[in-house]
Every structure is written in C-alpha cells, then in structure tokens.
Amino acid sequence: MDVVDCYRLLGLRSGASFADIKSSYRRLAHQYHPDINPNDNRAKEKFIALTEAYKLLLQIVPPQEISQQQASSQDLSNHHTTSVSSPRPEVKAKRAYVQQPLKKPQKKPRTQSQSSHTPSKTTPPKTTPPNTIEIEKRLKWKTYEQLQEFLRKQRFPQAIALAEALAQRLPRDTEVRQWQAISYQLWARRLIKDKQFLKARIYLKKALKTDPNNKSLINQVQQDFQKLKQFF
Numbered sequence: 308m309d310v311v312d313c314y315r316l317l318g319l320r321s322g323a324s325f326a327d328i329k330s331s332y333r334r335l336a337h338q339y340h341p342d343i344n345p346n347d348n349r350a351k352e353k354f355i356a357l358t359e360a361y362k363l364l365l366q367i368v369p370p371q372e373i374s375q376q377q378a379s380s381q382d383l384s385n386h387h388t389t390s391v392s393s394p395r396p397e398v399k400a401k402r403a404y405v406q407q408p409l410k411k412p413q414k415k416p417r418t419q420s421q422s423s424h425t426p427s428k429t430t431p432p433k434t435t436p437p438n439t440i441e442i443e444k445r446l447k448w449k450t451y452e453q454l455q456e457f458l459r460k461q462r463f464p465q466a467i468a469l470a471e472a473l474a475q476r477l478p479r480d481t482e483v484r485q486w487q488a489i490s491y492q493l494w495a496r497r498l499i500k501d502k503q504f505l506k507a508r509i510y511l512k513k514a515l516k517t518d519p520n521n522k523s524l525i526n527q528v529q530q531d532f533q534k535l536k537q538f539f
Contacts, residue, residue, distance in 0.1 A: 310367065310468040313360035322472040332361040367453070367465045367472075447477065454486055463494035488518035492528055499531065504538050507531075 314321050317331045335357050337343070344350035450473045457466035470487040477483050491514035498507035511528050518524055 310363065310464045313364050314468075316356060316360045317364075321468065322475050328361065328364050332357060336361075363465075367457070367469045443477065447473070447480070447483070451486070454490070458490065458493060461497065463490065463497055466490045467494060484518050485521060485524075488514045488521065488524055491517060492524060492531070495528075496531060499534055502538075504535055508535060511535075 311321055314323060317323075317328060317335065319327055319331055323331075336354060339350045339354040339357065341347075341351050341354060450469060454466055454469055454473075457463070457469065467487075467490045470483070470490045474480075474483050474487050491510045495507040495510035495514065498504075498510065511531055514524065514528055
C-alpha cells in the first residue's frame with residue numbers, strides 16, 4: 308500500500324500530524340469495526356485496510372506531541388549533549404550528498420559594542436523557548452536516522468512522506484529541504500528503472516524546485532534527464 312493511499316484512506320492530507328492520524332483512525336475503526344457491522348464483509352475489508360494504513364503511517368511519522376511536563380530541562384540538556392557529541396554512525400546511502408552530517412546551528416553572540424548602541428526603547432527580539440529548541444533538534448536527528456534507513460532499503464515513498472512531514476514542521480531548514488530533494492531524485496531513478504517515465508520526470512522537477520542551489524544534486528538530475536531522453 309502506497310503512503311499517499313494510506314493518508315487518503317484515513318481521510319487525511321499527506322504529511323498530517325501524528326495526532327490527526329491517531330484521531331482519524333480511531334473514529335473510522337469504530338465506524339467499520341466487525342462487532343458493530345456483523346455479517347458485513349465490505350465493512351470488514353474496510354476495517355482491515357484502515358488498520359494496515361495506520362500501522363504503516365506509525366512507522367514513518369514520528370509523534371509530534373511531546374509533553375514538556377514529562378521531561379525536565381536537565382534531561383533535555385543531557386540528551387542533546389549525548390546526541391551531538393556522540394552521534395550514531397550514519398547509514399551509507401547511494402549518493403555522497405546523502406551522507407553529509409548535520410551541521411550544528413550557529414548562533415552569533417551579541418557583542419558588547421552592539422549592546423551599547425542599542426536604543427533603550429528597542430524591544431528585545433522574541434526567542435524560541437529553550438525546551439522547544441531542544442525538541443526540534445531531537446525530532447530532526449530522529450527523522451534523519453529514519454530517513455537514511457528508508458533510503459538504504461529503497462523504501463522511497465516512505466522516505467518522501469517522512470521528508471515532506473519534516474519540511475512542514477521545519478520549513479526554513481536548508482538541510483531538510485536537501486533531504487527532501489534527494490528523496491525525490493532517488494525515487495525518480497527507481498521510476499525510470501521501472502519504465503514509469505512520465506512520473507519520473509515529475510519527481511525530477513520537484514527535486515530541482517525543492518533544492519535549486521544544490522550543485523551536486525543538479526548534476527545528478529541532469530544526468531537522469533538525459534536518460535529519459537533516450538526513451539522519448
């Protein structure tokens with residue numbers, strides 16, 4: 308079952324949150340449950356399909372509802388230190404540009420001279436609460452590892468769904484856009500191999516549109532377009 312079909316079966320748009328997936332499944336599963344619809348084979352088949360779709364989405368969509376009351380700020384700090392200083396070995400992907408490690412976000416410290424020239428009436432810029440920043444970093448690392456695993460196993464539809472969901476959560480993250488574009492390009496190569504040329508062209512264009520400044524990716528996509536020309 309395709310990931311897009313799983314979202315559609317649950318009545319959701321692609322990249323829906325974990326809470327929406329869980330809520331929709333509970334509602335539909337109750338509606339089509341065999342106990343409520345005895346001797347109804349169509350309802351039974353619908354219930355089985357809903358359950359399969361829900362299980363598949365649980366494997367690719369990380370829970371986003373992380374309660375800050377379940378972890379103190381000290382626990383989050385310790386976890387962040389461990390994950391950054393001793394990251395897990397990266398899974399080898401097909402292209403070198405997939406193996407690039409995540410870069411630590413750099414913060415420019417405010418100098419003394421800048422502080423002295425700031426007018427007293429200026430409102431200080433709003434900053435994201437520390438706990439939220441830590442949660443975003445943990446989510447990004449976890450998703451990166453899962454994405455690498457999907458690409459290694461050539462589970463490209465799942466990789467694309469995961470990358471798109473993370474891109475919706477972190478729309479300004481350049482690394483996330485790169486992962487999303489790479490997932491499109493690798494899926495397009497698989498489609499070319501399966502002789503689905505029109506669909507492959509669509510995903511190659513999506514790769515270029517998603518990450519237009521990635522020279523390595525652009526070169527790879529141009530080669531793929533050359534392969535497509537041989538079939539037209």
